[in-house]
Amino acid sequence: MILLIPIIIAFIVGILSYVTIDETPVFLERRINYLRTSDDERKTEVIEKKKKSIKTFDAFKIIFKNKQLRWITICAFIFAMSTAITGVYEPIMTTFGMSTTEVTKVIAIFPLCNALITCCTGFFIDKLGRKKAIVLMGSFGAIMVSLFIFGSFLHWNPYLIGIFYGSFLGGYWQVSDTICIYIATESSPTDLRASILGALSLMFGLGGGLSLVIKALGGIIVGNAGLGWLSYLTCLPFLTLSIILLMIKVKETAGVDLNNIHLEETVK
Secondary structure, eight states: OTTHHHHHHHHHHHHHHHHHHHHHHHHHHHHHHHHHHHHHHHHHHHHHHHOOOOOOOHHHOOOOOOEHHHHHHHHHHHTTGGGGGGGGGHHHHHHHOOOHHHHHHHHHHHHHHHHHHHHHHHHHHHHHHHHHHEEEEEEEHHHHHHHHHHHHTTTTHHHHHHHHHHHHHHHHHHHHOOOOOIHTTTTGGGOOOOOOOOHHHHHHHHHHHHHHHHHHHHHHHOOOGGGOOOOOOOOHHHHHHHHHHHHHHOOOOOOOOGGGOOOOOOOO
């Protein structure tokens, strides 16, 4: 029953958001301008958009010609290779010998901590800039996942373990969002942004798939008993490497004008 609580809260928040939040000024302005145009103007606009649109393969060519986008994609791919641990938290705890009751207590508390950390980190992203926020959230996530693994292994208080895991997820996925959404969006040409972000998402998915392959192959070697340490040792190095490369190779993007990023300015 306790697992229904976040579902009910999410449902209520969704309804309240739909009822109380207005459309954004940008959407309203575009919609009004669209309704003011004639049918012929709309057809012409559709044709022009089709001419400017690109295929996924072309998006990859743009990404790998551009230093900023290329390194963002590489960092996203490497980060994705660390994600397998997020799907095996329950088996990790059970293989470390935690009881069903203890695991249930962890599962009850970690979504709340995840939501709280996610809410708080949004302020850091704007206040500190994208890259500094990534270092802060990534370091925090690395500490929290370490405490989660050692806490599960040593059978610490399950609520404390839940706080560690939820805090890890909050910081960890904010690193992912900052790389793959904020920085990528703020580095992509205005007219081609959707195609480039789609290609980046594909690379992230490939990295995540490779992470599962590594875990599966490693599991054959170490067996179920070593699942926790295997997941930990495949998460931390890739997470750390992605952050180091991003700090060295990717430029800060906070404050850019999203309406004025052009292809000729990004392909360098």
